[in-house]
Amino acid sequence: MSSHRNVADIIVETLADAGAKRCYGVVGDTINHFTDAIRRNDDLEWVHVRHEEVGGFAAGGEAYMTRELALCAGTCGPGSLHFVNGLFEAHRSGSPVVLIASQVATKDAGIGFPQDVDPKPIYAQYSVFCESIVNPDQARRMAALAAQAALTKKGVAVLVVPGDIFTQKPSQDLPFRAHRFDPIVRPNAEEFVPAVKQLNKGGKISIFAGSGCENARSEVMALAAKLNAPVAWTSRAKDFIEPDNPFQVGMTGVFGLAGGYHAVAECDTLLLLGCNFAWGQFYPEKASIIQVDIDPQQIGKRHPVEIGLVGSVRDTCLALAKMVDEQTDTRWVDNCRKQYLDALGNDAHESKDDTLIHPQELTLALDEQGADDAIFTADGGSPMVWMLRHIHANGQRRTLSSLVHGTMANAYPQAIGIQKAFPKRQVIAMCGDGGLTMLMGDLLTLKQEKVPLKIVVYNNSSLGFVELEQKVEGLLDSYTGLENPDFDKLAQVMGIWGKRVEETHELKPAITEWLNHDGPALLDVKVNRMELVMPPKVASGEVASTALYSTKAVLNGRMEDVVDLVKSNFFKR
Ligand SMILES: Cc1ncc(C[n+]2csc(CCOP(=O)(O)OP(=O)(O)O)c2C)c(N)n1
Numbered sequence: 001m002s003s004h005r006n007v008a009d010i011i012v013e014t015l016a017d018a019g020a021k022r023c024y025g026v027v028g029d030t031i032n033h034f035t036d037a038i039r040r041n042d043d044l045e046w047v048h049v050r051h052e053e054v055g056g057f058a059a060g061g062e063a064y065m066t067r068e069l070a071l072c073a074g075t076c077g078p079g080s081l082h083f084v085n086g087l088f089e090a091h092r093s094g095s096p097v098v099l100i101a102s103q104v105a106t107k108d109a110g111i112g113f114p115q116d117v118d119p120k121p122i123y124a125q126y127s128v129f130c131e132s133i134v135n136p137d138q139a140r141r142m143a144a145l146a147a148q149a150a151l152t153k154k155g156v157a158v159l160v161v162p163g164d165i166f167t168q169k170p171s172q173d174l175p176f177r178a179h180r181f182d183p184i185v186r187p188n189a190e191e192f193v194p195a196v197k198q199l200n201k202g203g204k205i206s207i208f209a210g211s212g213c214e215n216a217r218s219e220v221m222a223l224a225a226k227l228n229a230p231v232a233w234t235s236r237a238k239d240f241i242e243p244d245n246p247f248q249v250g251m252t253g254v255f256g257l258a259g260g261y262h263a264v265a266e267c268d269t270l271l272l273l274g275c276n277f278a279w280g281q282f283y284p285e286k287a288s289i290i291q292v293d294i295d296p297q298q299i300g301k302r303h304p305v306e307i308g309l310v311g312s313v314r315d316t317c318l319a320l321a322k323m324v325d326e327q328t329d330t331r332w333v334d335n336c337r338k339q340y341l342d343a344l345g346n347d348a349h350e351s352k353d354d355t356l357i358h359p360q361e362l363t364l365a366l367d368e369q370g371a372d373d374a375i376f377t378a379d380g381g382s383p384m385v386w387m388l389r390h391i392h393a394n395g396q397r398r399t400l401s402s403l404v405h406g407t408m409a410n411a412y413p414q415a416i417g418i419q420k421a422f423p424k425r426q427v428i429a430m431c432g433d434g435g436l437t438m439l440m441g442d443l444l445t446l447k448q449e450k451v452p453l454k455i456v457v458y459n460n461s462s463l464g465f466v467e468l469e470q471k472v473e474g475l476l477d478s479y480t481g482l483e484n485p486d487f488d489k490l491a492q493v494m495g496i497w498g499k500r501v502e503e504t505h506e507l508k509p510a511i512t513e514w515l516n517h518d519g520p521a522l523l524d525v526k527v528n529r530m531e532l533v534m535p536p537k538v539a540s541g542e543v544a545s546t547a548l549y550s551t552k553a554v555l556n557g558r559m560e561d562v563v564d565l566v567k568s569n570f571f572k573r
Pocket residue numbers: 379380381382383406407408431432433434435436458460462463464465466
C-alpha cells in the first residue's frame with residue numbers, strides 16, 4: 001500500500017483513529033506542517049494555549065477524565081521543553097497522552113544548531129514510550145505504537161519528529177493501528193491460598209483502597225461486606241470508593257482524618273487493593289499485609305508485605321469474595337466508622353466572624369451548590385486538601401489534583417482540558433492564589449477558546465501550605481507572602497466574569513451567581529491565612545515544633561501571628 005499522504009497526515013490520522021480528539025500547543029517552525037495537517041483533518045481540534053505547560057496539564061486533565069487519548073505538540077527546543085511539568089503530572093496521574101516533540105531538521109542534528117534540544121533523555125524518565133521517527137516509512141507504525149503504549153500502559157508517550165520528516169512521503173504504508181484490551185487478570189488458584197487463610201483468621205481486617213480500584217467499586221464493596229472490613233482510601237481512589245459506601249472511613253496520611261488513620265494503623269490484617277500509598281509512617285507496625293496489584297513491581301514497593309497477589313482489583317476481589325469465610329463481628333468496622341464520622345464533624349468550620357472566611361466553609365459551600373455531576377480540580381497546596389476532605393463524591397462527580405507529582409498551578413489548566421471534553425458539564429477549578437498566578441497567562445485561553453470554566457481563588461495572600469510546613473518544622477515562615485492584584489478586576493480585563501468576596505454573608509449568593517454565569521467566571525474569595533491542615537495524628541514532635549515556631553515568632557516581634565494562629569485553629573469551633 002503506497003501513500004499520497006505525508007508523515008504529518010499519517011500521524012494525525014493514526015492518532016485520531018486511536019481516539020484522540022484534541023491537540024494542545026503553540027505553533028512554530030518545526031511543527032507548522034503538523035498543525036497544517038490537523039487543520040486539514042475533520043476529526044482533530046487544535047487548542048491554542050498561551051503556555052505549553054498549560055497544554056500539558058490540559059491534555060492530561062482531558063485524558064484522565066475521558067480515559068481516551070489526548071495530544072500535545074511542541075516546536076523544537078523551548079516549545080517542547082515547556083511541556084515538561086504538565087506532562088510529568090499527566091504521566092504520574094496515569095493519563096494517556098501523546099506528545100509530538102518536533103526536533104531540528106535531520107541535517108542540523110547533533111551540531112548544537114539553534115533551538116536544538118534532545119527531548120529523549122528528558123522525557124525518558126517519565127513516559128511509557130519515547131522514540132524518534134527518522135524515516136517516513138516508520139510514521140504509521142510509530143504513531144500507532146505510541147498511542148497503544150499511552151492507552152494500555154496509562155501514561156505519556158513521546159514521538160520525536162525532526163521538522164523535515166513531516167513533509168516526506170513513505171514508500172509503503174502498512175495498516176498499523178493502536179490496539180486496546182480489557183483482559184481478565186487474577187492470580188492462580190494456589191496463589192490465593194495463603195491470602196484466604198490469613199483473612200479467615202478474622203479479627204480486625206481493614207481494606208486500604210487505591211487508584212487501582214477504578215472500575216472495581218462493586219467488587220470491593222462486596223468483599224468489604226463479606227469481611228465486615230472498614231475501607232480507607234488513598235486520595236486517588238476518592239471518586240470510586242467514597243460514594244454511598246457504608247464501610248468507608250476516609251483517608252489516612254497528612255490529608256486524612258482519624259477514622260482512616262486508625263483503620264490502617266491498628267488492624268490485624270491489612271488488604272491493600274491497587275494502592276500505591278508512599279508514606280511508611282502511616283502503615284501498621286504489626287499487621288499481616290496482603291497486597292493486590294495488576295503490576296508485579298508494585299508488590300512490596302511501599303512497605304514490606306507478607307502476601308502478594310498479582311491481578312486486577314476487580315477480578316481478584318470478585319474471586320476472593322467467593323473464597324473467604326463471612327466475618328460477622330462488626331465491632332471493628334463500627335469503631336472505625338464512629339471515629340471517621342466524629343472527625344468529619346469536628347473538621348467542619350462555620351465562621352463566627354463575618355470578616356473571616358475559613359477555606360473549609362468555602363469548600364462546604366461549593367459542595368452544597370456544585371452540580372451533582374460537577375467535575376472539580378484543585379491546586380497542589382491546601383486547595384487539594386479541602387477538595388479531598390469536603391467535596392463529597394457521589395458516583396457522578398469527579399475530582400482531580402496533582403497527587404503523585406505534587407505540582408502547583410495544575411487546577412485551572414487541567415480543568416481547561418476537562419471542560420473541552422465535557423462542554424456541558426459544570427467544571428470547577430479550586431485555585432490557590434500562588435497556583436493561579438504561577439500560570440496566569442492562560443486565563444486568556446478561556447475567552448479565546450470559549451471555555452466556560454468556573455475558577456474559584458482561595459486567596460490567602462500566601463503560599464499557605466508551605467507556610468504551614470515551615471511552622472510545623474519550627475521554622476519562622478519566610479518568603480511565603482503574596483502581594484496580589486484584585487483577581488476579579490484582572491479577570492474582567494481578560495474578558496472573564498469576575499467577583500470578589502470578603503465577608504461570610506456574601507459567600508453563598510456570590511457562588512450562586514458565579515456558577516450560573518454562562519461563560520468563564522472567576523470568584524476571588526479572601527480566606528483565612530492562618531489555617532492549619534492538621535494531620536490525623538499529630539506526632540508529639542510536630543506539636544513541639546509548632547510551639548517552637550510560636551516562641552521564635554514571639555521573640556521576633558510577631559506576637560500577632562501567634563495569636564491569630566491560635567485563634568483561628570483552636571477557638572473557632
Ligand atoms: C511547581 C511547584 N513549585 C513549588 C512547590 C512547593 N509548594 C507546594 S504547595 C505551595 C504553596 C501553594 O500556594 P497556593 O497556591 O497559594 O495555595 P495555598 O496553600 O496557599 O492555599 C508551594 C510553594 C510545588 N509543589 N510545585
